[in-house]
Amino acid sequence: NHWISFSHMATDTMQFPFDRWVHCEQRVIKHSREQMNNIKHPQGLYSVRESICRLISLTRGVKCFPEQIVLGAGTHFLMQMFIRLIPENSTVSMEDPGYNRIYTFLKNEQVNVQTFGLDDKGASISDIRRLNPNVVYITPSHQFPTGRLMPIARRVQLLNWAMESNFRYILEDDYDSEFKYESDTIPALQSLDTFEKVIYMGCFSKSLMPGLRVSYMILPQHLLYVFRKKYADFFQSCSVLTQLTLQEFIDSGEYQKHIKRMKQLYQERREMLMLALETRFGDKMKIEGANAGLHFRITFETERTTEHILKRAKEEKIELYSMNPFYLTNPESNQGPSFVLGFAKLPKEHIDEGVNRLYRAIYG
Numbered sequence: 001n002h003w004i005s006f007s008h009m010a011t012d013t014m015q016f017p018f019d020r021w022v023h024c025e026q027r028v029i030k031h032s033r034e035q036m037n038n039i040k041h042p043q044g045l046y047s048v049r050e051s052i053c054r055l056i057s058l059t060r061g062v063k064c065f066p067e068q069i070v071l072g073a074g075t076h077f078l079m080q081m082f083i084r085l086i087p088e089n090s091t092v093s094m095e096d097p098g099y100n101r102i103y104t105f106l107k108n109e110q111v112n113v114q115t116f117g118l119d120d121k122g123a124s125i126s127d128i129r130r131l132n133p134n135v136v137y138i139t140p141s142h143q144f145p146t147g148r149l150m151p152i153a154r155r156v157q158l159l160n161w162a163m164e165s166n167f168r169y170i171l172e173d174d175y176d177s178e179f180k181y182e183s184d185t186i187p188a189l190q191s192l193d194t195f196e197k198v199i200y201m202g203c204f205s206k207s208l209m210p211g212l213r214v215s216y217m218i219l220p221q222h223l224l225y226v227f228r229k230k231y232a233d234f235f236q237s238c239s240v241l242t243q244l245t246l247q248e249f250i251d252s253g254e255y256q257k258h259i260k261r262m263k264q265l266y267q268e269r270r271e272m273l274m275l276a277l278e279t280r281f282g283d284k285m286k287i288e289g290a291n292a293g294l295h296f297r298i299t300f301e302t303e304r305t306t307e308h309i310l311k312r313a314k315e316e317k318i319e320l321y322s323m324n325p326f327y328l329t330n331p332e333s334n335q336g337p338s339f340v341l342g343f344a345k346l347p348k349e350h351i352d353e354g355v356n357r358l359y360r361a362i363y364g
Ligand SMILES: Cc1ncc(COP(=O)(O)O)c(/C=N/[C@@H](CCC(=O)O)COc2ccccc2)c1O
Pocket: 008, 009, 010, 011, 073, 074, 075, 076, 099, 101, 139, 144, 173, 175, 202, 203, 204, 205, 206, 209, 210, 214, 215, 294, 344
């Protein structure tokens, strides 16, 4: 019988409106084929950046000009460019548990990277003060991987910390912010920034598809100046055809239509999954970070080890990811086995069966 996926690393590509996307692409080919020779702008095509600017000011309260946006084929790529805008020996600190791929990436780039802990409000300010880094990299709107939401008060505290010294930056990675379920959207940290301290990073991986490889960062004016000097002869890494098709998809209203439809679909799956888990596991499990995004964290009360559960999950044919890879320096020992549970690739009709298999994998 078939596999059931709790992967947090995927969107439901069966639901993507490829017919609408191709329609946009055909319009681009019809009206803008000459642009296919235009690879000169290091930040991406201006008209595309204008559309993204309008979109995120509407959806995330982000304040910026198209001139400040830099497109790139993935968050890693943009992070690499950002690191080269600040002095060599800068120190970067990030969340633990956190996004291990960026942690490993920064280490391999010989960046001096440290980690700070989280409390229930997200990044721990006291940890950050102790480390005294130049750059703080955070995911405040749906902390990766715990899903925590950083309240406004903590955001203000963080901004105040950044303003205390002129060589401090906050990298706000807002990667999972399109889908909010309980609270309505908290505006981006960047929208509170008045001292050019926040570099906002976003992507279309969750809202559209990871395979599109279109992400962006918004540079404060003084860093934009450095960027333009350093990358004057640089070619943009995102394909021009993808850029222009994305612009058409946004400008035609297809993007907002898609988000509205996916939000309903994901909201339904999320609610059904949480109810099924509640019914099956009762107080043997604890869920956190479910107020937004396409995954939440779940911790189980059991004597079984995470490794044993992952092995049993394979036997039960469920795709399941544990929290372990995201503990960057100190594994949280005080809790039971903990997993990231994604529902973007979990059709409604598989939810009950998936939860039953999960139960067998843990207690069976
Ligand atoms: C914190 C954070 N920031 C940015 C990104 C996106 O990177 P980009 O696509 O290169 O811009 C991810 C993707 N994280 C990866 C999951 C984490 C992991 O690797 O285990 C991929 O996540 C998804 C991709 C598509 C749909 C749903 C999830 C990120 O976890």
